[in-house]
Amino acid sequence: MPQNVIEIHGLTKIYTMGEVEVRALAGLDLVVDSGEFLAVMGPSGSGKSTLMNILGCLDRPTAGSYLLDGVDVSKLDRDERAVIRNAKIGFVFQSFNLLARTSAVENVELPLIYGDLGWSRAERHQAAMHALDRVGLKGRENSHPSQLSGGQQQRVAIARALVTEPAMLLADEPTGNLDSRTSEEIMGIFQKLNDSGKTVVLITHEPDIAQHARRVVTVRDGIIQHDEKVEQHRVDLRGIPPPVAPVAAEATR
Amino acid sequence: MRSSVMRLGNITMVGLRAIARNKMRSFLTALGIIIGVGCVIAVVAIGNGATKSVENTINSLGTNYIMLFPGASTSSGARMFTGNSTLTADDAEAIKTECPAVAYVSPTVRAAAQVVAGELNWGTSIQGVSEDYPLIRSWNVSQGTFFSDQDVKSASKVCVLGSTVVDNLFPNGEAVGQIVRIKNVPFKVLGVLDKKGGNMMGQDQDDTIIAPYTTVMKRLSGKTKIDMIQLSAVSAGQVQEAQNQIDGVLRQRHRIPPKGDADFQMRSQEEIAQASGQQTAILRLLLLVIAAISLLVGGIGIMNIMLVSVTERTREIGIRMAIGAKGRHVLLQFLFEAVTLAIVGGALGIAFGVGASLAVKHFLQWPIVVTTASVVLSFGVAAFVGIFFGFYPARKAARLDPIDALRYE
Ligand SMILES: Nc1ncnc2c1ncn2[C@@H]1O[C@H](COP(=O)(O)OP(=O)(O)OP(=O)(O)O)[C@@H](O)[C@H]1O
Numbered sequence: 301m302p303q304n305v306i307e308i309h310g311l312t313k314i315y316t317m318g319e320v321e322v323r324a325l326a327g328l329d330l331v332v333d334s335g336e337f338l339a340v341m342g343p344s345g346s347g348k349s350t351l352m353n354i355l356g357c358l359d360r361p362t363a364g365s366y367l368l369d370g371v372d373v374s375k376l377d378r379d380e381r382a383v384i385r386n387a388k389i390g391f392v393f394q395s396f397n398l399l400a401r402t403s404a405v406e407n408v409e410l411p412l413i414y415g416d417l418g419w420s421r422a423e424r425h426q427a428a429m430h431a432l433d434r435v436g437l438k439g440r441e442n443s444h445p446s447q448l449s450g451g452q453q454q455r456v457a458i459a460r461a462l463v464t465e466p467a468m469l470l471a472d473e474p475t476g477n478l479d480s481r482t483s484e485e486i487m488g489i490f491q492k493l494n495d496s497g498k499t500v501v502l503i504t505h506e507p508d509i510a511q512h513a514r515r516v517v518t519v520r521d522g523i524i525q526h527d528e529k530v531e532q533h534r535v536d537l538r539g540i541p542p543p544v545a546p547v548a549a550e551a552t553r
Numbered sequence: 554m555r556s557s558v559m560r561l562g563n564i565t566m567v568g569l570r571a572i573a574r575n576k577m578r579s580f581l582t583a584l585g586i587i588i589g590v591g592c593v594i595a596v597v598a599i600g601n602g603a604t605k606s607v608e609n610t611i612n613s614l615g616t617n618y619i620m621l622f623p624g625a626s627t628s629s630g631a632r633m634f635t636g637n638s639t640l641t642a643d644d645a646e647a648i649k650t651e652c653p654a655v656a657y658v659s660p661t662v663r664a665a666a667q668v669v670a671g672e673l674n675w676g677t678s679i680q681g682v683s684e685d686y687p688l689i690r691s692w693n694v695s696q697g698t699f700f701s702d703q704d705v706k707s708a709s710k711v712c713v714l715g716s717t718v719v720d721n722l723f724p725n726g727e728a729v730g731q732i733v734r735i736k737n738v739p740f741k742v743l744g745v746l747d748k749k750g751g752n753m754m755g756q757d758q759d760d761t762i763i764a765p766y767t768t769v770m771k772r773l774s775g776k777t778k779i780d781m782i783q784l785s786a787v788s789a790g791q792v793q794e795a796q797n798q799i800d801g802v803l804r805q806r807h808r809i810p811p812k813g814d815a816d817f818q819m820r821s822q823e824e825i826a827q828a829s830g831q832q833t834a835i836l837r838l839l840l841l842v843i844a845a846i847s848l849l850v851g852g853i854g855i856m857n858i859m860l861v862s863v864t865e866r867t868r869e870i871g872i873r874m875a876i877g878a879k880g881r882h883v884l885l886q887f888l889f890e891a892v893t894l895a896i897v898g899g900a901l902g903i904a905f906g907v908g909a910s911l912a913v914k915h916f917l918q919w920p921i922v923v924t925t926a927s928v929v930l931s932f933g934v935a936a937f938v939g940i941f942f943g944f945y946p947a948r949k950a951a952r953l954d955p956i957d958a959l960r961y962e
């Protein structure tokens with residue numbers, strides 16, 4: 301039964317720089333159901349990243365409401381938002397944002413350290429290894445970011461976003477720094493994750509990439525201008541890493 | 554509960570890794586604390602040692618001991634000595650016969666000379682005293698005998714040697730009965746003094762030759778006045794009485810009216826101890842100030858590096874916050890890092906300070922007293938410095954906005 305994961309009404313974000321006020325979001329409304337795969341498009345400066353940061357509880361709106369899983373998170377304080385970020389949201393950045401000089405598996409374990417699960421070291425390690433396996437990085441767990449290609453780094457970042465088993469993945473131009481072939485691979489991973497039930501919201505500039513989603517919204521001047529279903533949903537799995545054996549996925553539940 | 558304890562463990566691990574990742578910088582940061590704590594420990598140990606040996610020396614004078622030396626005291630109590638001694642051997646004689654509270658009296662003259670025995674020679678100080686000297690100082694001979702009143706009266710060319718002099722002039726130890734030449738005057742060695750060991754401010758008390766004061770005045774220094782008189786009262790309770798009696802006798806002999814300025818001064822053992830205690834207290838205060846300043850400098854070093862580190866790692870902080878670190882996790886991480894640097898620095902500093910103290914003790918033969926109190930205290934102060942100076946940078950990190958931190962280049 302589809303349920304609203306994201307419900308946004310009149311979302312407004314105003315940046316004040318001295319005298320100048322920038323209206324990055326101008327009363328935006330958006331509802332995302334559980335299990336949706338949503339692509340956000342729009343020209344540069346239209347407010348996509350601003351929206352994504354608020355969705356990811358990294359930032360707070362100036363006005364408007366944001367219900368995440370039915371809870372109004374726009375009024376939460378810093379610590380409460382940190383808990384939401386940790387448990388409910390997996391965030392993937394354009395620039396990967398991995399910790400340097402820290403192995404892939406340690407990077408993936410990081411959210412578990414700050415979480416409330418109360419897992420032992422061994423349990424955390426096992427969960428991180430499993431997450432790396434899901435993004436096709438088995439065997440590279442001890443590599444440091446500097447030893448990995450951009451695509452591989454983004455996979456580590458996705459594994460990190462997955463490891464706490466959040467219901468929702470947010471990605472701000474996850475393929476923005478990658479070539480088209482690698483972008484396809486990364487999109488394949490997102491598609492697989494969506495197929496396994498995760499809600500995915502991602503920002504992209506490229507129509508090709510957006511075609512992987514099932515719904516595309518276009519933002520302009522801080523509001524949603526278009527909102528349409530993708531008829532010819534692209535299922536191009538070329539170059540996608542070996543799929544996760546469902547048995548292995550079950551084992552860690 | 555279990556999970557919050559575990560999380561604390563995880564976050565301390567994060568801090569430790571950051572230190573391990575920047576080994577050289579961590580070491581340099583801790584260096585301020587290492588040197589600060591090390592110096593505090595070494596300097597306190599040396600100061601304690603000096604104080605202790607001064608105390609020992611003063612205590613070894615005995616509670617009956619009184620020192621009488623020439624020179625007027627000014628109203629401020631400072632000693633004035635014009636160079637011309639006003640004390641004579643006759644003064645000493647008069648005190649001995651006329652003051653019932655005085656038990657023993659020894660005029661004292663000093664000279665420095667090169668001493669020759671066979672092929673060997675050794676520069677040392679010569680003290681001319683009377684036969685009462687061993688009784689006043691409770692300093693006996695370990696071999697042979699001390700000289701007698703007869704030797705003093707007749708200014709015999711005899712002496713007793715301190716153990717350091719024996720070590721240098723008679724390496725085989727056979728000193729008694731031998732002849733030593735002081736300024737070409739042959740002296741017969743009657744005895745060897747007990748080793749005193751404890752030395753006052755680095756002075757070796759055993760590096761001395763003791764001879765009758767009459768002989769020293771006549772043969773060596775050519776002085777007619779004596780440098781000072783050492784005495785002992787009949788008992789500790791009679792020290793004040795003895796000083797009053799001596800004052801009376803000398804004023805009469807030197808024709809000084811009862812209210813006039815005396816041309817001599819007395820110090821009892823208690824007064825000497827008090828004066829030295831005051832100096833020690835000042836020394837201690839100075840050390841404390843130096844210690845405080847060096848630890849302050851070390852602490853500022855830690856704060857400085859932690860601030861740089863927070864700025865440098867702004868992005869890392871942003872990443873950690875984005876995936877769920879709360880402000881206090883980040884605060885703890887940086888605080889833990891600072892405290893670890895300070896504590897490890899403190900521990901290394903203690904090792905360095907104790908090592909330096911032992912080296913000084915071994916190579917320079919200085920008296921050294923390393924106290925547990927100074928170790929525990931400086932360690933505690935180092936930890937406190939870590940918390941105090943680590944807190945501001947850590948709080949700065951914890952208050953960063955995740956978005957701003959992530960955007961930081
Ligand atoms: N921290 C900030 N301070 C001031 N203005 C900001 C800030 N962040 C964003 N803005 C402004 O808000 C508007 C929306 O920015 P946003 O980053 O959301 O755009 P975007 O759609 O993500 O663009 P792009 O496609 O280039 O990433 C822009 O005009 C931008 O200049």
Ligand SMILES: [Mg+2]
Pocket residue numbers: 348349350
């Ligand atoms: Mg953007």
